[in-house]
Amino acid sequence: MKTYTTQMDAAKKGIITPQMKDVLEMETISEKELLKGMAAGSIALPANIHHKNLKGIAIGKGLTTKVNVNLGVSKDCCDFDLELGKADMAVDMKAHSVMDLSVSGDTRAFRQKLVEKMPVMIGTVPIYDTLTRTGKKGYDITLEEWFETVEIHAADGIDFITIHAGLTQKVVKSIHTNPRLTGVVSRGGAILMEWMIKNNKENPFYEHFDRLLDICEANDICISIGDGLRPGCLKDATDAPQIEELITLGELTKRAWARNVQVMIEGPGHVPLNEIEMNMKLQKKLCHNAPFYVLGPLVTDIAPGYDHITSAIGGALAAMHGADFLCYVTPAEHLRLPELSDVKEGIMASRIAAHAADIANGIPGAMDPDIKMGKARFELDWEGQFEVAMDPEKAREYRASSQPEEETVCTMCGEFCAVKRTRDVLIS
Structure with a gap:
């Protein structure tokens, strides 16, 4: 009989779950270290109770650096079979997770297929899917509709969800007093900011964070707390809005852990090489050593068509200084939806970066x-x-x-x- 609610709860009780056994088979970390890290929150093991064929993969302190692959359809490129092909390629090429960012068509059917066939972690951004599911403008979405989507993704077996809960009214004001060159480049962040401004209300996921935790605890979903104000160019890196939001992410992390809900923190973005180490250490400090999930970081803005390289350079340095999870970037970044060949290039670039960092960090067996x-x-x-x-x-x-x-x-x-x-x- 199951005597724990979530993977974190099990760790606090000293219980080794089947998913933890998977982790111990693929990592060099000891059972004691794994339990300690998961109980403290420095290690996350996303594993929705409805994802039946999942092979447990953990992210965080003392573990190998993990790689995520983004995929999904848009209105202009809506070929779900192609996206399933990308998912198969991701698994074949040893990526550790797949994020479905689809914003058109029958997103639920596609999501359910992914969960059914993928043995790796699956992530989503319910904020996107709320607009697709309802067909409404972002600012017309109701509180119930936001949370209905989260509940649907939970029931479908999604292991981690990106929620931009730290984008508060206070943080939005910071953008006005600290103008940015590229504004808000996070899709989820932009959608929520528009909703907040047009409705003159607080971020629904911040104001009702406990309701979000209820869903995540019941289904054992890891919250990947999104960085709605990640910098979209080097000029905006490490500015006041980014740091203001990061402080809030740290506060939300502690609230989630108190409910035995696992957390990852999402990070920048576009960052100059000389600021990457500082960003990694700042995140770890402000967010209490929660696993750090970064997009890139991209170390220059002027290489469209080669951003898998700009990302790999930043990713290797970021992982050497504390990042735990690299979100791949393809050559198509900033230009179009990636093709299969782009996906392969992106995966390889990120895997190389992750492996280089594991060697630098002295992970046993990495070399x-x-x-x-x-x-x-x-x-x-x-x-x-x-x-x-x-x-x-x-x-x-x-x-x-x-x-x-x-x-x-x-x-x-x-x-x-x-x-x-x-x-x-x-x-x-």
Whole structure:
């Protein structure tokens, strides 16, 4: 008989859940450390009770850096089969979660398909879906309609939901006194800000946060508290509105933990390299070491078409200094809905960033595949290199596309191969 309400409640009671057993199989953390981190809130294990085929994955202190893949349809590009293909690719390429951001069509049917077939965590933004579901303008949504959508997503088995509960009236005023170059770039943040201003009311998810916690506790949903005022350009990074909202996110975190509801904190955004470490440490301090989920950060604004690279640079540095969860960015960011090829590039860029950070953070075993690669390269063992590569298929294609005269080397150096020369001198 189940004797706990949520994963956090189980951890506080010293109970190892089936999902925790999954985590212990894939991480090097000890059972004691996992329970301690989850009880304290520094580790989150999103696992909705209705997501039956979920394999538990945890995010936070002492764990490997995780990668999320965003997908979903829009009015202009509404092909649910294509999005399911992206989800399958995400799982095949070892992403740890999928977020459905669909804003058109039969979103519930698609969401239910995702939950039914995906073994990884599923996240959503109910604020978007409320507009799609009701067909109303954002400012015409009622309080009941906001929460009805959350309840629907809970019943559908969504493991974590992004809710921009920290965008209060006080924070909105901060935007007026601290003008921004790009204003509000968060879709959820912009929708709620419009609702608040046009209705002259407080953020419904802030004012009725306990009602949100009721739903999350009953279904064991992790709240990913959204950063409605994340900077949308380098000029706006680390400004007063962003920090004002972050302080509120920290307050909401403690309220959620008191109800045994798990929390992640979402973070920027567009941040210059020299401000990333400060942003990570500030979040951890103000939000009591809750797991940090970042979009990027993107370290320059002028590389559309290459933002998977600008994001990977920022993501590696962010994860080295405290970020726990990287939301992938594709080459299509800021330009269009990503295609399958964009999704692959985005996943690989984020996985590389996450792995680089795990090595820098001294995660036990993180460097093991790199050591295997170094050994295979010195032995001129091409098959061994492919086996340990993050993307064996691409590595094989490149190798096959340009064959050398001597099969042990490559066409970059040929007879001038330093490794072959060294082996001939040292080993022969």
